[in-house]
Amino acid sequence: xxxxxxxxTAYKSYLEEDGGRKGIFKWILSTDHKRIGLLYLxxxxxxxxxxxxxxxxxxxxxxxxxxxLMGPQSYNATFTVHGxxxxxxxxxxxxxxxxxxxxxxxxIGAKDVAFPRLNLFSWYIYVLGxxxxxISLFGxxxxxxxxxxxxxxxFKTGTxxxxxxxxxxxxxxxxxxxxxxxxxxxxxxxxxxxxxxxMPLFIWTLYGTxxxxxxxxxxxxxxxxxxxxxxxxxxxxxxxxxxxDPLLYQHLFWIYSHPAVYIMILPxxxxxxxxxxxxxxxxxxxxxxxxxxxxxxxxxxxxxxxHHMFTSGMSGTALWAFSLLTFIVAIPSAIKVFNWISTMHxxxxxxxxxxxxxxxxxxxxxIGGLTGLVLGSLATNVHVHDTxxxxxxxxxxxxxxxxxxxFGAMHYWFSKxxxxxxxxxxxxxxxxTFFIGFVSLYGPMFYLGIKGMPRRYFxxxxxxxxxxxxxxxxxxxxIAGFVIILINLIKSARHGEKTTEMNPWGGTNLEWQVPTxxxxxxxxEIPVIEKATYKYD
Amino acid sequence: xxxxxSHQVVHRDDEASKLGIWLFIFTELLxxxxxxxxxxxxxxxxxxxxxxxxxxxDVAVGTINTVILLISSMTMAMATxxxxxxxxxxxxxxxxxxxxxxxxxxxxxxxxxxxxxxxGIWPGxxxxxxxxRGDTLFFGLYFFMTGLHALHIIIGMVLLxxxxxxxxxxxxxxxxxxxxxxxxxxxxxxxxxxxxLFPLFYLIT
Ligand code: HEM
Ligand SMILES: [Cu+2]
Numbered sequence: 212x213x214x215x216x217x218x219x220t221a222y223k224s225y226l227e228e229d230g231g232r233k234g235i236f237k238w239i240l241s242t243d244h245k246r247i248g249l250l251y252l253x254x255x256x257x258x259x260x261x262x263x264x265x266x267x268x269x270x271x272x273x274x275x276x277x278x279x280l281m282g283p284q285s286y287n288a289t290f291t292v293h294g295x296x297x298x299x300x301x302x303x304x305x306x307x308x309x310x311x312x313x314x315x316x317x318x319i320g321a322k323d324v325a326f327p328r329l330n331l332f333s334w335y336i337y338v339l340g341x342x343x344x345x346i347s348l349f350g351x352x353x354x355x356x357x358x359x360x361x362x363x364x365x366f367k368t369g370t371x372x373x374x375x376x377x378x379x380x381x382x383x384x385x386x387x388x389x390x391x392x393x394x395x396x397x398x399x400x401x402x403x404x405x406x407x408x409x410m411p412l413f414i415w416t417l418y419g420t421x422x423x424x425x426x427x428x429x430x431x432x433x434x435x436x437x438x439x440x441x442x443x444x445x446x447x448x449x450x451x452x453x454x455x456d457p458l459l460y461q462h463l464f465w466i467y468s469h470p471a472v473y474i475m476i477l478p479x480x481x482x483x484x485x486x487x488x489x490x491x492x493x494x495x496x497x498x499x500x501x502x503x504x505x506x507x508x509x510x511x512x513x514x515x516x517x518h519h520m521f522t523s524g525m526s527g528t529a530l531w532a533f534s535l536l537t538f539i540v541a542i543p544s545a546i547k548v549f550n551w552i553s554t555m556h557x558x559x560x561x562x563x564x565x566x567x568x569x570x571x572x573x574x575x576x577x578i579g580g581l582t583g584l585v586l587g588s589l590a591t592n593v594h595v596h597d598t599x600x601x602x603x604x605x606x607x608x609x610x611x612x613x614x615x616x617x618f619g620a621m622h623y624w625f626s627k628x629x630x631x632x633x634x635x636x637x638x639x640x641x642x643x644t645f646f647i648g649f650v651s652l653y654g655p656m657f658y659l660g661i662k663g664m665p666r667r668y669f670x671x672x673x674x675x676x677x678x679x680x681x682x683x684x685x686x687x688x689x690i691a692g693f694v695i696i697l698i699n700l701i702k703s704a705r706h707g708e709k710t711t712e713m714n715p716w717g718g719t720n721l722e723w724q725v726p727t728x729x730x731x732x733x734x735x736e737i738p739v740i741e742k743a744t745y746k747y748d
Numbered sequence: 749x750x751x752x753x754s755h756q757v758v759h760r761d762d763e764a765s766k767l768g769i770w771l772f773i774f775t776e777l778l779x780x781x782x783x784x785x786x787x788x789x790x791x792x793x794x795x796x797x798x799x800x801x802x803x804x805x806d807v808a809v810g811t812i813n814t815v816i817l818l819i820s821s822m823t824m825a826m827a828t829x830x831x832x833x834x835x836x837x838x839x840x841x842x843x844x845x846x847x848x849x850x851x852x853x854x855x856x857x858x859x860x861x862x863x864x865x866x867x868g869i870w871p872g873x874x875x876x877x878x879x880x881r882g883d884t885l886f887f888g889l890y891f892f893m894t895g896l897h898a899l900h901i902i903i904g905m906v907l908l909x910x911x912x913x914x915x916x917x918x919x920x921x922x923x924x925x926x927x928x929x930x931x932x933x934x935x936x937x938x939x940x941x942x943x944x945l946f947p948l949f950y951l952i953t
Contacts, residue, residue, distance in 0.1 A: 325764045391771045399764040429775045433782035437892070445872030446888035447881075448786060453888075454881025459789055463782060 224630060224728040242327035243731060248313035249628070250334050251304065256697075258300045258341060263690060265293035270652070270686035272669055273679050286669035287355035288370070292348060294358030295375055299382045300341050302613040303471060306478035307424075308337070308389060310620050311417045313628060315393060317722045318411045320402025320740065322732040325395040329388055336385040343378030347371045357667065359468070362449035362460040366441040373442055380435040383428045386474070390424030393417050402721075404740035408499065411720045411744050415502050416481030419509035423470045423477075427513070431467030434460065461523055465516035473512040475609055477505060479616030480547055483569045486623055487551045488745045489718045490566035491558025495745045497550040504543030511540040521592045530589055537587035544580055548573060563716070564638040568619030571646050575615060579607030582657065597667070600660020603653045611649065618642070618696060625700070626715055630728040631707035634699055641696035648689025655682045719745050762926045769930040773937045776900075780941055783893050787948060790885045797882020802953040804869075805890070809860045810950035813853050814942065820849035821939040824908075824932045834922045836915060843912045846935065850905050857898055861891075890949055897941055904938045907931050 225245045229237040238246055269289055272280045281289065312330065316323050324330050347354050354372035356365045360379075365372055397418050401410070410418075438460075440446045447453025449460040488495040495501065517525060517533030525533075551573060560566065582604040585591045595601065626632050655678035660666075664675045671679065714723035721740075725733055791798045827842035864887075868875035871891050876884045911931040914920040920928050 325761065326768060329768075387775055391768060391775075394771060395764050395768045398767060399761055425771060425775055426778060429779035430782045433779050436896075437783075437786070440871070440888075440892055444870075444888075444891075446892060447872075447884050448888060448892075453884045454790075454794065455885065456789070456793075459786065463785075 222726060222730045224726070225731050226630065226728055228731040240331075242323070242331050244312050244316050244324050244327065244330060245628075245729065247330050247334055248309050248311075251308040251312065251337070254334075254338060254341065255301055255305065255309065258296050262293055262296040262301060263693065265289050265296070267686055267690060269293065270683045273671070274683040275679075276671055276673050276676055278670065281669065283669045284352075284355065287357075287667070288353035290667060291354045291357050291375070292344070295344055295354075295379065297610075298358050298471075299379045300337075300344065302475045302609055303386060304337060304382070304389070305475065305613050305617060306482060306620065307393065307417055307420055307474075308334075309617075310413075310482065310624065311389075311393060311478065314624065314722050315396060315414060315417055316400070317725060317729060317733050318414055318720050319397065319400060319405055320721055320734065320738045321396065321400035322734060322737075324392050325399055326392050330392055333385045333388040333392070336381055336388070340378045340380075340382035340385060343374045343381060347374035347378065359464060360435070360438060361464075362438060362441070362457045363451065363455075365438055366450070373439060376435045376438055380432055380439075383432045383435075386424045387428045387432075390421035390428075394421040394425065397421075402737050402740055408502070409740055409743050412484035412495070412498070412501055412505075413478070413481035415505050416477040416484075419505045420474050420477045423474050423509055423512065427467045427470040427474075430463060431471075434463040434467070437463075458520075458523060458525075461520050462516070465519045466513075469516040469519065470509075470512045472609065473508055476612045477508060479572070479612045480505070480544075482616040482620045482623070483551060483572055484547070485718075485720070486565045486569040486619055487554050488558075488747075489623075489716050490563060490569070491555045491560050492717065492747050493554055493558035494747055495550065496553035496556075497546075498743075498745065500546055501550050504546040507543040508540065511536065511543070515540050518587055518592070521589060522596050534587055534589050538584065541580060541584060541587075544576075548577060548580075564633075564635060564642060565619050565623035565716075567639065567642050568615050568622060571642070572612065572615040572619060575607055575611035575649070579604060579611055583608065595660050597665060598660035599656040599664045599666055602666050603656035603660060606653045606656075611653075618645075621700065623716070624722070625703070626710050626712070627722060627727050627729070629704045629707070630709060630711065631703055632710050632715075633703035633707055637695060637699040641692050641699060643692075644695060645689055645692030648685050648687070648692050651685030652682055652689050653685070655679070655685070719747070760924075765926050765930060769933050773933060776937055777941075780893075780896075780944075783889070783896070784944065784948075787889050787893070790889065794882030794885060797880065798886050799953055801879075801883045801886035802949060805950050806860065806863075807950050809856060810946055813856050814946050816849050816853050816856070817939045817942050820846045820853075821936050823849070824935045828925065828929050828932050831915065831920065831925045831928055832922055836918075839915055839928075840912065843908055843915065847905060847908055847912070850901055850908075853901060854898060857894065861894075893945055894949070897938070897945060900938050900941070904931075904935050907934055 225243055228243075230241055232240055238250055241247070268280060269286065272278075272286060272289075312324070348371075350371050352370040354370050354375045355368060356370075356372050360372065360376055365376070397410075397414060437446075437448050441448060441450060445453075447455045449455045449457050451457060484495060484501055515533060515537045517529055518537045521530060521533070551569075582600070586595065586601065586604060622633065622638060659675055659678050659682075662675065664671050711727050713725070713727055716723075721738065722729075724738065823842045823845045827839050827846070830838040830842060864870070869887055870876075871888050876887055908931050911920065911928050914927060
């Protein structure tokens with residue numbers, strides 16, 4: 212590729228190139244996709260800390276039977292705001308907004324995204340949505356509906372759910388614009404020679420995600436507006452007293468929110484597909500199979516929303532159709548796991564920090580996926596519906612999936628982004644602490660759920676005490692791991708040893724062919740792609 | 749600043765912005781699609797009531813508004829052609845006409861809505877409570893969907909006003925008219941949605 216011959220001794224990195232602005236304006240007025248990616252990262256870090264504190268408060272409440280920290284109403288508010296923050300502010304935008312923004316143009320050999328100003332605008336909307344969510348905390352009580360805003364309770368409750376729902380609406384808008392921007396960028400701005408099947412897999416997942424963002428988000432947008440209409444005007448769409456149908460609400464909500472799970476998980480799979488071949492020094496196994504399974508997930512994901520409503524009252528035919536489709540959507544994910552493991556097979560693996568995150572991702576993700584099948588089968592679903600089992604399942608998938616991939620990506624691309632290196636031994640300590648904490652936090656919840664402990668209760672029977680203690684201590688361990696990771700990364704980003712090494716891991720994609728950290732427009736001249744990606748040997 | 753400017757000037761891709769606006773239009777259609785779905789479900793559940801309630805709406809007002817929007821779509825399309833013919837004056841006039849027609853639509857809508865409200869029909873009104881569930885849902889959907897459409901008209905007007913100013917200042921010219929074309933496409937979308945709303949509320953009784 213081209214850049215090997217270019218002389219980079221006299222270049223200015225994007226971090227030095229400030230567009231003639233000062234202080235914070237270097238950031239919040241910049242349309243450079245790399246700076247925007249970091250803006251998202253910083254905003255997200257702030258929200259995440261709030262969300263983690265709320266999660267911890269719940270676990271402390273649940274450390275013993277009876278009231279320990281808060282009563283039922285506060286507990287309801289806590290899990291609602293925790294859920295809204297984690298879902299709408301962290302894991303849905305998460306990987307695309309941070310790493311997609313930073314690396315998508317670089318990986319396809321472009322100087323920026325197709326619409327740089329729209330990109331910055333999306334970030335502003337994102338922040339606005341976050342502020343609305345926070346506003347909902349003040350006034351007459353934090354929302355207590357759960358992050359799903361189920362009707363009719365969501366327009367009957369006296370709490371402040373309107374700002375939270377509008378916040379989610381606004382965040383959806385930001386998500387649509389990001390997806391749109393990425394799709395157009397991928398269609399129009401690939402470097403010469405980068406045919407579709409030479410694209411890095413992370414790009415493929417962003418592409419699939421972009422389409423889901425575009426096609427699914429408007430539905431939840433209108434649904435949330437309708438709830439707002441109910442609350443403000445008393446229209447009656449979902450109010451049985453006025454002839455409306457709460458089940459319709461559930462359908463509309465999950466038509467978006469199930470595909471949204473794939474908005475979260477596809478880019479995570481993309482990151483893993485980057486890390487695994489790099490650290491196995493092997494061409495990825497079954498590149499095309501991974502691409503097609505990405506598209507298949509994006510497609511089939513639209514038809515399984517009903518598995519959230521098995522107990523809500525649907526026709527028998529609908530029940531088994533949704534159950535069958537749910538099993539079908541698991542196949543492409545299984546294909547990917549198979550491909551990752553085959554890639555590692557007989558590779559010369561270097562066990563670096565990003566690889567540890569990726570490997571533990573596969574472990575966690577498989578548990579999450581298999582327990583998903585338990586929830587997808589009708590009979591077992593009825594048994595564990597709305598129990599701690601569900602909470603365990605979705606934390607394994609959503610938090611395990613996105614969280615582990617996020618930290619993996621963070622450590623994988625850290626030196627490229629900041630031009631500094633992190634402390635490896637602290638990073639490993641953080642990882643193992645986090646991993647152990649994670650498993651002991653959510654693992655016991657599977658057991659508790661099967662034994663019948665319901666979710667969304669601030670209290671439980673004495674017989675559930677033991678596993679809950681383990682779980683609560685797991686939370687403390689995991690958060691300790693998180694703090695270690697965070698401090699290590701922040702310290703390293705500010706004071707870590709400087710590096711200009713272009714390709715520390717021996718990766719094959721374009722981001723490893725540009726200087727560290729990259730210059731403002733990434734490439735002096737647009738590269739011409741000849742080889743397929745992930746080619747070792 | 750100069751750095752970001754060059755950053756953008758270098759990159760002008762008309763195909764990309766066309767693709768962008770089409771995708772956006774697609775999301776808008778899906779957005780309304782959720783409401784059309786709701787309408788279909790509730791109509792199916794309350795056939796008789798929807799039938800009777802729809803007869804309350806004034807077909808004449810609806811028809812006039814349909815004609816207004818269709819003409820405005822035409823003038824907007826003509827504006828796109830005339831800028832390509834380097835005829836700035838005609839382009840400006842055509843956009844002005846479009847804007848005035850949009851305003852006429854809103855005025856019409858205002859009288860229609862205030863008429864309904866004068867008769868005691870608004871979301872959550874006591875009269876609707878009395879009339880029963882079918883009517884409540886029908887008029888709820890009516891106000892919500894036409895209201896959301898009116899909001900889109902206003903957004904479209906803001907967009908067209910921006911286009912107007914830019915044509916005036918020669919920022920949009922015969923060889924750089926993508927924004928005008930995109931504004932036009934958005935305007936056609938607003939028109940298209942109305943073309944669906946009109947029969948659903950006024951014609952099928
Ligand atoms: C420190 C980390 C976390 C802890 C300790 C934690 C703990 C909890 C607990 C105890 C619940 C309430 C379960 C119930 O009573 O039903 C919960 C719910 C939830 N959590 Fe977390 N969680 C953490 C991180 C996350 C992350 C990263 C996400 C985002 C993917 C997330 C998403 C959710 C959601 C969506 C709910 C559901 C709320 C509901 O029931 O509506 N959590 N979490
Ligand atoms: Cu689902």
